[in-house]
Structure formats: structure tokens, C-alpha cells
Amino acid sequence: MSSFPRKSGNPAAATAAALVGQAVALHQTGRLAEAEALYRQALAAQPRQPDALHLLGMIACQTGRFTEAAELIGQAVAAKRDVPDYHANLAYALQARGRPAEAERAARNALRLRRPFPEAANTLGNALNAQGKSAEAAEAYRAALRARPDYAEAEGNLGIVLRGLGQAAEAEPLLRHALAANPALTEARAALGLALLDLGRPDEGEGMLRGALMRKPDHAGAAFALAGALHRRGAAAEPAYRRYLTLEPGDAEGWNAHGLALQNADRIDAAAIAFARALRLQPSMVEALTNLGTIHRLRGRAAESADLQRRALDLRPGYAAGHTNLGLALQDLGDEAGAEQAFTAALEADPAQAPARFNRAILRLRQGRLADGWEDYAVRFESARLQPRRPLDLPAWDGGDLAGRRLLLWAEQGLGDELMFGSLLPEALTRFPDAIVECEPRLVPLFQRSFPGTLVRAPSRRRTDADCHLPFGSLPRLLWNSAPVPVPPAGWLKPNPERVAAWRSRLDGLGPGLRVGIAWTSQRVTAERRHAYTSLEEWEPLLSLPGLLPVSLQYDGREEEIAAVEERHSLRIHRWADLDQLADLDGTAALMANLDLVITVASAVGEMAAALGVPVWRLGRRDWTQLGTAVRPWFPTMRCVQPEGGYGVGTAIPKVKQMLIRLSAGDS
Structure with missing residues (x-):
């Protein structure tokens, strides 16, 4: 806050200055109402007294009256334009009022009058960030920290903006350091949670977001981020989305995300309501249109689904997910040619659209087009329709000459798929007799008995005994690439003879x-x-x-x-x-x-x-x-x-x- 004004020969000015001096003492001890009354008396004595205007505006800031604060401090600036604190505090009030462009101008004026000025630089960063000028905001925060290295708020803000720029690894230590200095920085805590999620540490990230919500239960950003994190890892996200939507009921994107979480939980009717709510809020939201279309398809209303997908594509012709979902609806309607065209259009719009390639694989395999189908099926792990790829520190085998290398064949997906693709193991092990087989632990005794001489085991972390790997679902691409396919041996899976005999006796007891x-x-x-x-x-x-x-x-x-x-x-x-x-x-x-x-x-x-x-x-x-x-x-x-x-x-x-x-x- 400003110091006492200089004495003046003007009696009104002198009275005003004396009142301001008395008010400052009260202001500094937190007696805001009494200080405000004296500032107003000073302004009655001298209406344009700049210190009184400025400090009265600061009380308005402290009590959350930012419109009034901006007006009062703006009058102080007009009365006396060479005081950097006036400009800096005007910038703060304008930024709090949601007027970042004006706040940017005021902060730059403060910095022209005084440099370094860490508080003004921090406010400038906030104003720039609010306008989407993230890189410039980061430079402003760095300037604040050069001037004041222990400025926790600026350090937290820098971490927030760096995380938003995709630099989570750089943001994390800044955010941690800022929170160690000032644990009350809730925005920094939420940003650290997001950075940890970005860095692939979901448990830590979710814990940090929950901590932010404990400190500030109405922190909508943390609630939305936590809901999204739970959704991505398949946990129950609906309560977190409900909490967010209680805070932000008018957010169409939030309703759409909630609908996806409900759909993942197989709550189809509730998901339809959420997507419809998103569309009421934002009728042209293509994501909600295509998602509602998917719900109609799951309800057996493929024609309505196709209509919604076409509406989404009219709004955004290159929307890959819309083409994919249109393909699924057309497939349900029996239009396989149209479905394939839609899947291909999705891939033309986005070559990385794995769901489109996976669904095209299923369509082609269903038609008996094995070479094309198995080629597309290679993206199954990225499609989000099946379990993710098992992480292995071995190179994948491309089907070429093994040249003395030992192959690891490993089971994927559920038990049914493991047994279906496992029907190719007799042929595969004839070709690659030195291969190792890793399967569902419950199947190990059966597979060991069925493939004598083969090393069969449950999934293991040991990798020194294999040189490359291949999942079971990739065997058909190598062994069944054209029709007709060779028929696997009947009864390749061998049960335990002693247990078979025991069960024969028990079943015989049932009678004829x-x-x-x-x-x-x-x-x-x-x-x-x-x-x-x-x-x-x-x-x-x-x-x-x-x-x-x-x-x-x-x-x-x-x-x-x-x-x-x-x-x-x-x-x-x-x-x-x-x-x-x-x-x-x-x-x-x-x-x-x-x-x-x-x-x-x-x-x-x-x-x-x-x-x-x-x-x-x-x-x-x-x-x-x-x-x-x-x-x-x-x-x-x-x-x-x-x-x-x-x-x-x-x-x-x-x-x-x-x-x-x-x-x-x-x-x-």
C-alpha cells in the first residue's frame, strides 16, 4: 500500500491526507470497515484524492467487489498516472473482473514505470493466459520469478501454464515447489494432478485432484479432471461427473463426457439422457450427436443411428469417429458395402483412427477376405474395443526368418479368444518348435499336457529366454492368410486322463x-x-x-x-x-x-x-x-x-x- 501523502498547503488536501494516514493504519491491521469510512471521508474532503481512491479500491478488492475496485483504482490512475502500484492493482482488479485485455494494458503500464515488478509481471501472466497467449504468459511468470525467486504464486502459475503447453515434466517440479511454499495454491494443486496424469502416474494424479477438491469443493476444473481420469482407467466415473455437473450444469462437454462414462458402465438409458442434454445446450455438438447415435444403435435402432451420424458428418465432414459410427449402423442395417466405405472414409480423414480399422477388419473377415482382414486386425490393441496390448520389452516378430531367435507366443484377450486362437498353436509349434507359450494360468496344465516338449507357463516377467514375441491373435495373419484355411486337429486340447476317468464314473451314476x-x-x-x-x-x-x-x-x-x-x-x-x-x-x-x-x-x-x-x-x-x-x-x-x-x-x-x-x- 502507498505511504502517507506529503503535507500540502491546501487545507482540503491536508485534511484528506490526514484522514488517509489514519485509514492506512486501520487498513494495515485489518480493520477494513473503519478504514473504508475514513477513505470516504477523505474523498468527501478532496474528491480526486488518488491515494484514497486507490486504497478504497484495494479494500473493494479484498472484499470481492471487483467492479467497484476497478472503477475506484481507475479513477486513481486518471488522477495520478505515474504511480506503478496504481496500474498494477488496476490490472489485478480488471483481471479478477474478467477483463484480461484491459488488465494486460494496465500491467504493462506498471512494468513501464517500474522494472522489475514481480507482482505486476505475475498479473500480466494471468491476463495473457486468460487470452490464450500461453507462451507469453510463461515469459511473464519467469520475469516475476527472476525478480523474486521465492514467489510461490508465480511459480505455481508458471507450472500451470507449462502443463497446459504440454510440458508436464517441466511443470511438475515447479508445481511441487510452489505447493511446498504455499499449500493453499489450489489451482497449482489441481494442475499438479493433471501433470501427473499426463506423465502416466494416475494414482498420484487422482490423489492430488482429490486434495484440491478437499481444499476447494467447488473447484470445477479439478472435479472434471478427476472424472476424466477415472473414466480413462475404467473406474466408476459417474459420481465425479455428477459432482462436476452440479457445479457446471450448463457445460455441454461435461454432459457429453458423463454420457460416455454412463455408456461404459452399460447404463444406456441414462447415457442417452446425458447426450440429449448436451445437445439441448449445444445443438451443433457433433460429438454428442454421434454418441447419441451410438446409443440408438445399441438399442437396436440402427436407422435412427445412421441418421444422427449423417447429421454429425454434415456439420463436420471430416469427423473420423462419425464415419466409423455410421459404418457400424450401416453394418447393422445389412449394408456391408456402405459400412466398408464409411470405415475407409474414417481412415482417410484420420489414418490413426484405430476403431475404424478394427471394425473394417471384422467386416472383411466376416466376408472371408482374410489377407485384408488380418492386416486391419493388427490394430486391435489400439482400437479400445479389446484389452490393451501387454507391455513387453521384446521386439515383435514380423514373420520373417527367426534365424536362431527364440519366439514367445502369448495369449491375449479373454479365455474364449485364447482358446480360439490357440487352435493354431499345433501348426505354429510344428513350425517353431523352440517357441515358448504363455497362457492364462488356469490353462497351464491343459496346455502343458497338449504340447509336450514345449515350455508353457503363465505370463512372466522373465525375458532372457526369448528374443521376440507374437500374440496369439497375430498367428492367423501368418498361418491363415488365404481361404480355405487348414483345419486344426480335432481335440488338440488334452484333459487329465485320471480326472476324466473320475468324472466318467460320476456321470455314469446319473443313469442312461x-x-x-x-x-x-x-x-x-x-x-x-x-x-x-x-x-x-x-x-x-x-x-x-x-x-x-x-x-x-x-x-x-x-x-x-x-x-x-x-x-x-x-x-x-x-x-x-x-x-x-x-x-x-x-x-x-x-x-x-x-x-x-x-x-x-x-x-x-x-x-x-x-x-x-x-x-x-x-x-x-x-x-x-x-x-x-x-x-x-x-x-x-x-x-x-x-x-x-x-x-x-x-x-x-x-x-x-x-x-x-x-x-x-x-x-x-
């Missing part, structure tokens, strides 16, 4: 009849996949057939559902409490090996049974894994049974019933 394993649903049914599964009740026409001994292969138990169907229809579905079909795959394989038939929806149950060589009837619509054929060439003993009309696979049950009747009668 056709031993049929059944699996009717998945452990996690999403909106996108719900039509691929059934309820057990839909299977009653099969279960009640005479001479049928149904065995549950539903690995997630479903005891209540089974018991209810048994009681309702007076039938028995066999299962054994001492077999954990989820954990004990070796025991499950021994049970399956004793069955006459397995009937299943698309699940790992059918893949394992078929890999064991058990006859399998798979209920489901034609999909890409058939590679353009009427069968699934991965499994010679598997038969595909498509639904009759309708949308759900439950409509295939009557057909399967007739097939079972013929089988029981001895017909083929």
Missing part, C-alpha cells in the same frame, strides 16, 4: 441318457451383447425332452436361476458343488470330455468343449469368426445354429430341439 452340457448366458451381459444371450427359462423345451441329462456348464453358477427353473418345470439340471468351473479349468475340461454334446451361446464354454473335441452346437448369428464360411473353422467339431427370425438367439431353441430329437432317434 444323452449327456448334454449347457451354457446360456455370460457373466457380464452388456446392452451391445444382450441379444447374444438367453435366460435359462428359454431352454425349457430342450431341458424337458425325455432321455436328456442336462449338465450345467454355466461357470458363474446361477444357482438361484437354476433352482427356480428346476422347481417350476420339475426337472433336474446336474451340477456339482465340489467343482469350481471358473477356477478349476482342468477339472472342467475333464467333465466336458465325458459329455455327448455341448449346447451353448457364444462363450468360452463352447470354445473349450470344441478344443477338447466334444461336439458343440453354438447358438448365434453369423459372425466374423466364421471367416466367410457356414462353420467356425477353428473348431472341426462345432456346428453353428442360427436363430430363426427375431433378434435374440433364443429363437434358435425350437430348431435345436428338433435337432436333439433327431439325434436321440439316431439320425445325423
Whole structure:
């Protein structure tokens, strides 16, 4: 604050100066109301007294009245233009009022009158940053720190702007140092959280953002960043988005992001509401248009989905995600040529659009175009549709001459994919007998028995015994690049003979009849996949057939559902409490090996049974894994049974019933 004014021969000026002097003493001790009253008395005595105007404006700043502060300090500047503090504090008030261009001019005026002037340089940085002039803002903050190295606020602001410029590694130590000096710098704490997220340290980043919210619960930026971080790592982000939207209910981007989090949690109806809210706030928001279109497709309304995707593309013709989602809608409508054109258009707009290339791969493989399909399928790990690539410190094998190098073959995705792609292992290990195989730990005993002489193990950090690697899903690109593909051996997966004998004895105890394993649903049914599964009740026409001994292969138990169907229809579905079909795959394989038939929806149950060589009837619509054929060439003993009309696979049950009747009668 200014010092006492000089004495004057003017009585009014002298009175005003004396009042200002008294007010300053009160002001400095925090007695703001009393100081303000004296400043106003001074202005009554001398209306343009610059110190009184300036200091009264500073009280207005301190009490959050920034419009009044800017007006008062502006009058002080007009009355006396050569005082750098006036200009600096006017800049502060204008910046707080949301007038950064005017604040920039005032801060530069302060710096012309006094240099160095760290406080004015910091305010200049704030004004520049608010105008999007980030690089200039960084220089202003650096000037403030050169003048005052212990200026924590300027150091925090520099860290904030550097993080925004993509320089998180440089920003992190600055932000930490600033917070050590002044833990109350909430914006710096939030920025440090973001920098840590940028640097791939999500736990630390989320913790820092939570700390910022504890100190300032209404910090919308920290709430939004935390929600986004939780969303990216697949955690429950909806509560964090709700908190943010309570603070910023008019943010269309926030509603769109919330919708994506709800969609990821398979809360489709709630996601639709969120996307629609985003569009009410911003009708031309192409991201919300295409996302709402995706929800319509998941609801089975592909034509409406396609219309929304076209609307998005009318607004932004080069929007790669819009082309990708249009392709998916057209594919659902049966327009495969249009779908491929849309996927290709997405890749022309953005060659790195992995979801488009992945979906084009699925389409081409479904059509039996293997070379093109497997080439596109190489991007599966980047598509966000499957599990991410396993990090390995080995070079990937490109299919060339191994030249004495040892190959690591490793399983990817879920158990079903592991067994499906695993059907190529017999051929692969014939070609590369020295290869190491890493698989799901529960499969290790089965794979060791199936591939004697091969080193089989669970995923390991040991890398000294391999020179290059290849995931299972890349084997078809090398071995099945053209049709017709070589048929894998039936029953390549070998169960434990002793356990097979033990289960044979137990099943013999059930008496005569056709031993049929059944699996009717998945452990996690999403909106996108719900039509691929059934309820057990839909299977009653099969279960009640005479001479049928149904065995549950539903690995997630479903005891209540089974018991209810048994009681309702007076039938028995066999299962054994001492077999954990989820954990004990070796025991499950021994049970399956004793069955006459397995009937299943698309699940790992059918893949394992078929890999064991058990006859399998798979209920489901034609999909890409058939590679353009009427069968699934991965499994010679598997038969595909498509639904009759309708949308759900439950409509295939009557057909399967007739097939079972013929089988029981001895017909083929």
C-alpha cells in the first residue's frame, strides 16, 4: 500500500491526507470497515484524492467487489498516472473482473514505470493466459520469478501454464515447489494432478485432484479432471461427473463426457439422457450427436443411428469417429458395402483412427477376405474395443526368418479368444518348435499336457529366454492368410486322463441318457451383447425332452436361476458343488470330455468343449469368426445354429430341439 501523502498547503488536501494516514493504519491491521469510512471521508474532503481512491479500491478488492475496485483504482490512475502500484492493482482488479485485455494494458503500464515488478509481471501472466497467449504468459511468470525467486504464486502459475503447453515434466517440479511454499495454491494443486496424469502416474494424479477438491469443493476444473481420469482407467466415473455437473450444469462437454462414462458402465438409458442434454445446450455438438447415435444403435435402432451420424458428418465432414459410427449402423442395417466405405472414409480423414480399422477388419473377415482382414486386425490393441496390448520389452516378430531367435507366443484377450486362437498353436509349434507359450494360468496344465516338449507357463516377467514375441491373435495373419484355411486337429486340447476317468464314473451314476452340457448366458451381459444371450427359462423345451441329462456348464453358477427353473418345470439340471468351473479349468475340461454334446451361446464354454473335441452346437448369428464360411473353422467339431427370425438367439431353441430329437432317434 502507498505511504502517507506529503503535507500540502491546501487545507482540503491536508485534511484528506490526514484522514488517509489514519485509514492506512486501520487498513494495515485489518480493520477494513473503519478504514473504508475514513477513505470516504477523505474523498468527501478532496474528491480526486488518488491515494484514497486507490486504497478504497484495494479494500473493494479484498472484499470481492471487483467492479467497484476497478472503477475506484481507475479513477486513481486518471488522477495520478505515474504511480506503478496504481496500474498494477488496476490490472489485478480488471483481471479478477474478467477483463484480461484491459488488465494486460494496465500491467504493462506498471512494468513501464517500474522494472522489475514481480507482482505486476505475475498479473500480466494471468491476463495473457486468460487470452490464450500461453507462451507469453510463461515469459511473464519467469520475469516475476527472476525478480523474486521465492514467489510461490508465480511459480505455481508458471507450472500451470507449462502443463497446459504440454510440458508436464517441466511443470511438475515447479508445481511441487510452489505447493511446498504455499499449500493453499489450489489451482497449482489441481494442475499438479493433471501433470501427473499426463506423465502416466494416475494414482498420484487422482490423489492430488482429490486434495484440491478437499481444499476447494467447488473447484470445477479439478472435479472434471478427476472424472476424466477415472473414466480413462475404467473406474466408476459417474459420481465425479455428477459432482462436476452440479457445479457446471450448463457445460455441454461435461454432459457429453458423463454420457460416455454412463455408456461404459452399460447404463444406456441414462447415457442417452446425458447426450440429449448436451445437445439441448449445444445443438451443433457433433460429438454428442454421434454418441447419441451410438446409443440408438445399441438399442437396436440402427436407422435412427445412421441418421444422427449423417447429421454429425454434415456439420463436420471430416469427423473420423462419425464415419466409423455410421459404418457400424450401416453394418447393422445389412449394408456391408456402405459400412466398408464409411470405415475407409474414417481412415482417410484420420489414418490413426484405430476403431475404424478394427471394425473394417471384422467386416472383411466376416466376408472371408482374410489377407485384408488380418492386416486391419493388427490394430486391435489400439482400437479400445479389446484389452490393451501387454507391455513387453521384446521386439515383435514380423514373420520373417527367426534365424536362431527364440519366439514367445502369448495369449491375449479373454479365455474364449485364447482358446480360439490357440487352435493354431499345433501348426505354429510344428513350425517353431523352440517357441515358448504363455497362457492364462488356469490353462497351464491343459496346455502343458497338449504340447509336450514345449515350455508353457503363465505370463512372466522373465525375458532372457526369448528374443521376440507374437500374440496369439497375430498367428492367423501368418498361418491363415488365404481361404480355405487348414483345419486344426480335432481335440488338440488334452484333459487329465485320471480326472476324466473320475468324472466318467460320476456321470455314469446319473443313469442312461444323452449327456448334454449347457451354457446360456455370460457373466457380464452388456446392452451391445444382450441379444447374444438367453435366460435359462428359454431352454425349457430342450431341458424337458425325455432321455436328456442336462449338465450345467454355466461357470458363474446361477444357482438361484437354476433352482427356480428346476422347481417350476420339475426337472433336474446336474451340477456339482465340489467343482469350481471358473477356477478349476482342468477339472472342467475333464467333465466336458465325458459329455455327448455341448449346447451353448457364444462363450468360452463352447470354445473349450470344441478344443477338447466334444461336439458343440453354438447358438448365434453369423459372425466374423466364421471367416466367410457356414462353420467356425477353428473348431472341426462345432456346428453353428442360427436363430430363426427375431433378434435374440433364443429363437434358435425350437430348431435345436428338433435337432436333439433327431439325434436321440439316431439320425445325423
